Amino acid sequence: MKAETKKQLDYMKKTLDKAAVYDHAEHIISFDLETSCPPEGMEEQGEVAAFMSNQLFRMTHTKKFLEAVDDLYASRKELSEPEKAMVDRFYREFNRTRDITPAMDHRMTKVLKKSYVDWLKAKQAGDYSLFAPSLEAVRDVEMEKISLTRKKKKVPYDNLLDIYEPGMTQKMLDECFGTCVERMVPMLEKIRASKKVIRTDFMSRPVSDEAQAKMATYLMHLMGYDFNRGMFGTTEHPFTDSLGRKDTRITTNYDPNYFISSIYSVIHEGGHALFDMFAPEEEWDYHFHEEKSMGQHESVSRFYENVIGRSESFIHLIYDKVCETFPDAMKGVSMKELYEGVNRVQPSLIRTDADEFTYVFHIIIRYEMEKLIVNGKADIKELPRLWNEKYREYLGVTPKNDAEGILQDVHWSSGFGYFPTYALGNMYNAMYYNRMKQELDVPALVEKGDIPAINRWMQEHVWKRAARLDSDTWIREITGRSLTPDDFLDYLEEKYGAIYGLD
Ligand SMILES: [Zn+2]
Structure with a gap:
């Protein structure tokens, strides 16, 4: 392995080791939120969980980290199988997300959050018309995300399948x-x-x-x-x-x-x-x-x-x-x-x-x-x-x-x-x-x-x-x-x- 590759690999791994602590904490808080948190404690706890995942996001979306992923992907021949798996994961993810600005991400997240609330209301009322405008907005967000994907696939739906089942068409x-x-x-x-x-x-x-x-x-x-x-x-x-x-x-x-x-x-x-x-x-x-x-x-x-x-x-x-x-x-x-x-x-x-x-x-x-x-x-x-x-x-x-x-x-x-x-x-x-x-x-x-x-x-x-x-x-x-x-x-x-x- 070249010295530069080794340096990037060490950097990536060290960053992810640190980020994993926030990830672990976020999982514990979310599990508690779903299983035992009292109703009045939920809002505050939800904010703590959001803080943790935001920390995680920041650490893995710096310019330096993105560069490391790109460099390592280009030199993946030098990597061991587990190292490749680690690099591939972020490379694939970044092809989908690197052209989404924080402002766009914020706007899209808001659409999805609202959509969940509208779905819940509509389901309780048994009335689809309460959900339809939100569903339309969700579809538009999905189409926007597809258009922002690098190396996208020709059939629009394939890009979405690829998120959950890579390679499926x-x-x-x-x-x-x-x-x-x-x-x-x-x-x-x-x-x-x-x-x-x-x-x-x-x-x-x-x-x-x-x-x-x-x-x-x-x-x-x-x-x-x-x-x-x-x-x-x-x-x-x-x-x-x-x-x-x-x-x-x-x-x-x-x-x-x-x-x-x-x-x-x-x-x-x-x-x-x-x-x-x-x-x-x-x-x-x-x-x-x-x-x-x-x-x-x-x-x-x-x-x-x-x-x-x-x-x-x-x-x-x-x-x-x-x-x-x-x-x-x-x-x-x-x-x-x-x-x-x-x-x-x-x-x-x-x-x-x-x-x-x-x-x-x-x-x-x-x-x-x-x-x-x-x-x-x-x-x-x-x-x-x-x-x-x-x-x-x-x-x-x-x-x-x-x-x-x-x-x-x-x-x-x-x-x-x-x-x-x-x-x-x-x-x-x-x-x-x-x-x-x-x-x-x-x-x-x-x-x-x-x-x-x-x-x-x-x-x-x-x-x-x-x-x-x-x-x-x-x-x-x-x-x-x-x-x-x-x-x-x-x-x-x-x-x-x-x-x-x-x-
Ligand atoms: Zn299952």
Whole structure:
């Protein structure tokens, strides 16, 4: 390595080590804000969090730092793999942000903040017209940001996809989702026409928060979550946050009339947490631990939630514990009924309540709409009509009002391009699950509770290099193939064919 490169590298690393302290503090404050801060303390605490992230921003946006990133990117041949990952992270980020002045940034942030408030009001009132002007402003901000991006991609929407899933394009998604629609629409028709009756009455029987908390703790232990390096709390919307290299926390939410919801949200967030908990130390040493793409992350959380958690062998494993923890709710419910209950396919209006099968349609609908919005082909005022049409077309259901229709998700109040990553997660995990099954007897391991054996395989193949690689290189390293929806569709056909007795 040349002396000048070494000097720049040392400077960059030292700056990031310092900035990481503010980042860590900001995470702790934000976690507290979401989980335990009293209402009247929130405003002041929000300001402290904003101060911390502003410090972080300043340290990594000086002229000297930008120059270091450019120089190091130009000499990246001299760098080791983790050093490259660190430099690439900032280089990519700066291509998006370096032409945005502080004044522009301030104006854009204000638009997004207002948009969130307007979305909340509109949702509470069930009235889209209260949100429409803000949504239009968000779209304009997104278009402005795209126009300010250096080395931008031709298709406008690709620039947004690239933020959450680097390298992903509209063309690739059109192909993937096109195949999904082709194969899943006839499957869904068969499922709906099937005479199979699936029992779900027991799932809405009342349970206590205490029982649900006991179940959550049991599940996290079972998954191999390390309580010495994390804890869990409760929030309205469950999430996972890695506060520090040895501190990965998750949250859940207890619905007193739907105990299944917390079971699967704990397994889902637990999956995100394992991915972070097992991260190689050097990801933190070189400040690229947050570089895993959203598709990679969702692939892991959905792997534990659906592929493992909703499998027959997993239900076999936890059945006794579920009966013991929720004796009244589970009275007279067989293991088979529990398995079928958590896998019932039921077209519905709300994405977050959707079953594994119909969930994909919720994503495809949002994807099709985002494309129209960003590519300038949709009138913002007309979106609810479009939304309702698509729900009728794909799922045969119609929202009664905008709150259970277009206003249900918060995502669009801050921009577009995120939704597809949820479905990409399903496709990736079906691909690596097929590879895993060549080496491990997965159902047998799950049935005897040896989830750590699965975690070890995941660590070796899926987790270890995720943050260093773009998704395409990553999935090709694991499976020898680029992204395809085929494995996922085969998996659905086999699983739901068996449950619903389809030919
Ligand atoms: Zn998730």
